Amino acid sequence: MTAIVNIFLKQGVLDPQGKAIHHALDAMNFEGVEDVRMGKQIVLKLTSTNRDEAMKEVEQMAEDILANTVIEDYTIELV
């Protein structure tokens, strides 16, 4: 099983990298971009075959180290 963890700065926490990308897109005349948020994706290959257990485990990882929940939100997708 593979877990995909997406990590983004929380809404309301200014994202300077997203902002810089937005400016660059504007400068390149890509119109119609309302907002850009930049995050990171961590892909974990798991030995577990139990989805519930795997989800619990990865949630713990996200809380403990993968994300800094003071400033970041995360989503987990199991595939």
Next chain:
Amino acid sequence: MKHIAVLQFPGTNCDLDTKYAFEKLGCSTSVVWHKETALPENTDLVVVPGGFSYGDYLRSGAIAQFSPVMQAVIEFANKGGKVLGICNGFQILTEVGLLPGALKRNIGLHFISKFQTLTVVNNSNKFLQKCEKNEVLNIPIAHADGNYYIDEEGYNELEANEQILVRYCDEKAQAVVVNGSVRSIAGICNKNKNVFGLMPHPERALENILGSDDGIKMLEGLIA
């Protein structure tokens, strides 16, 4: 003689400057490798120095918080021991939860390396006891992730408990935006006022001939 334990992670690069600084101030020092599980018994102060522990992978300071020596530092701090985090050390102390808030990428995305004026916000703590309130200090900064974030509620708590140590300011002590930090915060301490963190480098401001010796009165407070 006070004994200072200076931590060393893979990627730390201010350990020897920090050691030099405290030896210049008359202390004995030891550099403690991150795999150690205990601090020297006579430790009076732990310094988590600047650098790029673990290459800043994941987030600055994120991996270092799980080094064996950090468990010993947490215990030391919880017993009231004094801990100072400088730059990457500040990032590590927020990641490990000894200090509130977090440090994000600078607002302009650039690595900023220059002398910066700071104003002393509170001196009701050991670290800044030798500095005057509102005094302007000239201390170098060198960081890419110094943009301090804390939510409104957390900020109010910092202010109420006199936990804000220094703010970035101009020569007239007016706060300025340097890296996007909430209300120009450059350094804070915990509620118990025994754990301190700041982005500027007092250990690089020890001699006037090199630009400033304002770092001396900062560091002296911790060993007084």
